[in-house]
Amino acid sequence: MHDWKVSVQEKKRLIDGALDELIPLVFPEELYRAARYLIEAGGKRLRPIVVLLSARALQPNIEIEQILPAAAAVELVHNFTLVHDDIMDADETRRSIETVHTKWGLSEGILAGDALYAKAFEILSYTLAKPENVTKCLRILSKACLHVCEGQWLDITFENDRRISEAQYLEMVQKKTASLYAAALAMGGILADGIEDEIQAMWEFGLAMGIAFQIRDDVLDLITPYDVLGKDRGSDLVEGKMTLIMIHGLRHGVKLNLSELTAEREIDEAVKTLEDAGSIAYAMEKAHEILDSGKSKIASLTDSEAKEELLKLAEYMISRTY
Amino acid sequence: MHDWKVSVQEKKRLIDGALDELIPLVFPEELYRAARYLIEAGGKRLRPIVVLLSARALQPNIEIEQILPAAAAVELVHNFTLVHDDIMDADETRRSIETVHTKWGLSEGILAGDALYAKAFEILSYTLAKPENVTKCLRILSKACLHVCEGQWLDITFENDRRISEAQYLEMVQKKTASLYAAALAMGGILADGIEDEIQAMWEFGLAMGIAFQIRDDVLDLITPYDVLGKDRGSDLVEGKMTLIMIHGLRHGVKLNLSELTAEREIDEAVKTLEDAGSIAYAMEKAHEILDSGKSKIASLTDSEAKEELLKLAEYMISRTY
Secondary structure: OOOHHHHHHHHHHHHHHHHHHHOOOOOOHHHHHHHHHHHHOOOOOHHHHHHHHHHHHHOOOOOHHHHHHHHHHHHHHHHHHHHHHHHHOOOOEEOOEEOHHHHHOHHHHHHHHHHHHHHHHHHHOOOOOOHHHHHHHHHHHHHHHHHHHHHHHHHHHHOOOOOOOHHHHHHHHHHHHHHHHHHHHHHHHHHOOOOHHHHHHHHHHHHHHHHHHHHHHHHHHHHOOHHHHOOOOOHHHHOOOOOHHHHHHHHOOOOOOHHHOOOHHHHHHHHHHHHHOOHHHHHHHHHHHHHHHHHHHOOOOOOOHHHHHHHHHHHHHHHOOO | OOOHHHHHHHHHHHHHHHHHHHOOOOOOHHHHHHHHHHHHOOOOOHHHHHHHHHHHHHOOOOOHHHHHHHHHHHHHHHHHHHHHHHHHOOOOEEOOEEOHHHHHOHHHHHHHHHHHHHHHHHHHOOOOOOHHHHHHHHHHHHHHHHHHHHHHHHHHHHOOOOOOOHHHHHHHHHHHHHHHHHHHHHHHHHHOOOOHHHHHHHHHHHHHHHHHHHHHHHHHHHHOOHHHHOOOOOHHHHOOOOOHHHHHHHHOOOOOOHHHOOOHHHHHHHHHHHHHOOHHHHHHHHHHHHHHHHHHHOOOOOOOHHHHHHHHHHHHHHHOOO
């Protein structure tokens, strides 16, 4: 029997190896130490894995060397956004260690993020593919970066604004999180020389996957203890982030005195209230619904081991516990 | 007679027009207002101008449409670095207006810079050229961004460190400022389908031009009043930046109590001391020497109007008064 988890783990190892090689500790070493820090702390590498899977789903025999640089580029972009987001959200821990700006300082955190950003595009330029496909990937990845900035801008703007609707939340999350997943899937499709329809299908599947992933992330922020999550539980509540859960809760009469939610016990109580109002269940229902719709987009693509792994991985994304 | 200034001004207008069109005010408009803000405030557009001149020097009839996106990309990268540098240096004014983070806030400043960064690479992907030349430009521009980060990291590290040598300063400036000029010249050469030697020559000329430009910038920071410079005079002194002038001054017994240099009168005195020690003259001498060596790199290239303009522009860069 085909064990999708073993196959995905193997891809993760390849990506970890590539990331390790791609950012050598050159002068000034401390900049590169700061840039490597979060990457070395781990991460699930879901985005680069789906680049590889998308490419293999459309072209099962594509060489790993042809798709690994693009996969690494996507992971670097993701890590760049984390480093800068942590500054904006004033978060002090991630992946169970200090955030970059907490350890090195504000300027250094900005620069470490900027360096990862540049490195992502440099690595993309080494892709062994038709140059016109590299240019297409460049366009898609840079546009995704722009959407991530737009989404993060909205996320900040939405903080503590109780008028935010479900539609506004979904638009924000589509930009902030899903656009990079969509780009990852589309880039895999482009490098596998997929036809327009296939790439479009992968893109739409990626969007759905990313939105579902983010909703699950919002849920985990509420229900997962620090030692599992690697960051403070309930940080979204404390920061007044408008999640689907919060929007549902507010619409159903849940009263949350956000500014005072600092003690563990108070966070427990707030989560309990949201659970009782059905807000967490509602968010998960929505995540399943969106993901199902996304899966249907790639239903017509030829079946393959990679396609099966993609679908399993998407399921994992909304059932994961960390 | 060929008037190089008129020709350069015309190129500046083309670039201003392109920049204006390339960043439309789409949703969320305020992000794009913040991203456009510094660009709209003006700037000499020297970097994109040299992209155009370099291309025309190697291929006089190259269409403007083929080189304008790359030129705009370089200017966007430059503006991105200014937005983030202003945060790191805690500068409150530039181009006679508030800096982006002062006007919008820290998170917004980081995001506006990140958006410009992404936009630069997106615009590059629209270049009408052989796709392999676009990929080469991508590699060169992303590497330049990385070098800018390295240089900015060193600049911060060097602050108030009186042991910094001339060689260390030159290495820092080569990374922080000159690498983007070198990339601009090389990208022009690549898009004009120049041969390896021509691109290399342009690159080296760009490095020299950039170093000379930065030395002149350091001098202007000391001698130019606010209403001409558009930012506070003597900010380098106040921030303890190690410039060639400062390094020379310290080596020649100039004593500067940096932390107390806040009043206009005190800055006047500090500048006078550096002038009397010959530090400013020394820096300008060095700038001329480096630029002359850079000019020699492109001496063997076929003469053309664009090449003449490049050389005139380089001269202007180290004689300019703002």
